[in-house]
Amino acid sequence: MPLLRLLPAERAHQVTLALLKAGLVPASAPVRDPILASSHWGLDFPNPLGLAAGFDKNGEVPDAMLRQGFGFVEIGSVTPRPQPGNSRPRLFRLSEDKAVINRMGFNNYGLDFAAARLGERKRSGIVGANLGKNKDSADAIADYVAGVTRLAPLADYLVINISSPNTPGLRALQGKEPLRALIDGVAEALPSGKPLLLKIAPDLTGEDRADIAEVALASPLSGLIVSNTTIERPASLRSPHAKETGGLSGQPLFAAATQVLAHMYRLTGGKLPLVGVGGIGSAEQAYAKIRAGASLLQLYSALVYGGPALVGEINRGLAKLLRRDGFSSLSEAIGTDAHHR
Numbered sequence: 001m002p003l004l005r006l007l008p009a010e011r012a013h014q015v016t017l018a019l020l021k022a023g024l025v026p027a028s029a030p031v032r033d034p035i036l037a038s039s040h041w042g043l044d045f046p047n048p049l050g051l052a053a054g055f056d057k058n059g060e061v062p063d064a065m066l067r068q069g070f071g072f073v074e075i076g077s078v079t080p081r082p083q084p085g086n087s088r089p090r091l092f093r094l095s096e097d098k099a100v101i102n103r104m105g106f107n108n109y110g111l112d113f114a115a116a117r118l119g120e121r122k123r124s125g126i127v128g129a130n131l132g133k134n135k136d137s138a139d140a141i142a143d144y145v146a147g148v149t150r151l152a153p154l155a156d157y158l159v160i161n162i163s164s165p166n167t168p169g170l171r172a173l174q175g176k177e178p179l180r181a182l183i184d185g186v187a188e189a190l191p192s193g194k195p196l197l198l199k200i201a202p203d204l205t206g207e208d209r210a211d212i213a214e215v216a217l218a219s220p221l222s223g224l225i226v227s228n229t230t231i232e233r234p235a236s237l238r239s240p241h242a243k244e245t246g247g248l249s250g251q252p253l254f255a256a257a258t259q260v261l262a263h264m265y266r267l268t269g270g271k272l273p274l275v276g277v278g279g280i281g282s283a284e285q286a287y288a289k290i291r292a293g294a295s296l297l298q299l300y301s302a303l304v305y306g307g308p309a310l311v312g313e314i315n316r317g318l319a320k321l322l323r324r325d326g327f328s329s330l331s332e333a334i335g336t337d338a339h340h341r
């Protein structure tokens with residue numbers, strides 16, 4: 001890990017993927033504690049901590065990451081056609097802030113490549129596919145329909161990602177009418193019983209959030225992922241990269257993303273499982289997300305600073321915190337603080 005941090009951020013990521021593909025990252029024994037297990041959408045999650053989208057955009061290392069102890073892994077975002085993304089540099093470590101800024105712009109090898117990789121798997125462990133649209137696409141709905149059609153048979157759940165700040169116009173699809181049209185269009189292509197989730201931005205007004213909750217509850221969506229990276233730049237940032245364009249993730253995102261999570265929990269009355277993402281770097285933060293309303297969790301940026309050992313650490317710590325507070329299962333703790341945030 002310290003060696004990787006000597007490399008420029010994107011190079012370090014490429015080396016990490018290469019090591020994982022070559023089987024050179026030792027597996028770590030998964031934390032098996034019944035207090036952490038839960039079931040959603042007919043899937044049995046051994047623990048609630050997943051790998052967030054963006055780490056494995058092309059579905060090359062989902063099983064290697066499951067072997068790091070994650071309860072589930074989300075690949076993508078995948079767009080229908082391959083695209084190079086933005087020019088480099090486009091990924092920045094904000095070490096002083098335990099944060100990352102990225103403006104990758106959905107660089108990925110496209111649906112054919114991801115489908116081939118997922119098709120080679122033995123399919124043990126939960127792997128979801130996060131879908132995006134091509135930058136130059138004239139028909140966003142058609143792009144998501146293509147993604148669902150192609151990857152539904154190969155993934156355990158699907159995610160409509162309309163919250164990346166790095167594809168012009170994408171986040172406008174979170175508006176009430178575009179969102180309804182998008183979900184209706186995608187739902188027609190969705191095989192029955194396949195869970196479909198929506199990933200939202202942290203930078204939404206109260207009205208936006210209420211609209212999303214209303215549309216989501218009246219739709220076939222199975223859950224919401226809260227949240228993607230933020231375009232806000234908290235005044236507390238100290239890193240020289242703080243002003244780079246792109247989405248900010250990691251520690252400085254924790255408070256805002258957790259607040260949006262609690263709000264979405266209240267707005268949806270706890271009826272839709274929420275995946276809490278944004279700034280999780282410790283067991284305490286994982287626990288806070290659960291109490292704010294998350295049924296499941298994801299992280300990415302903390303891996304840059306803590307490495308894969310963090311996965312086991314967070315799961316073990318979370319189990320301890322649940323027991324300390326007298327809960328006998330994870331599900332009992334969900335949303336217990338949602339009204340205080």
Ligand SMILES: Cc1cc2nc3c(=O)[nH]c(=O)nc-3n(C[C@H](O)[C@H](O)[C@H](O)COP(=O)(O)O)c2cc1C
Binds near residue numbers: 057076
């Ligand atoms: C380098 C990088 C690339 C990302 N790419 C994607 C992506 O392709 N699709 C997506 O839905 N989210 C993407 N994300 C967002 C993460 O999935 C996550 O929502 C966000 O980083 C907040 O979690 P964290 O603070 O634990 O990193 C990316 C994040 C990073 C840092």
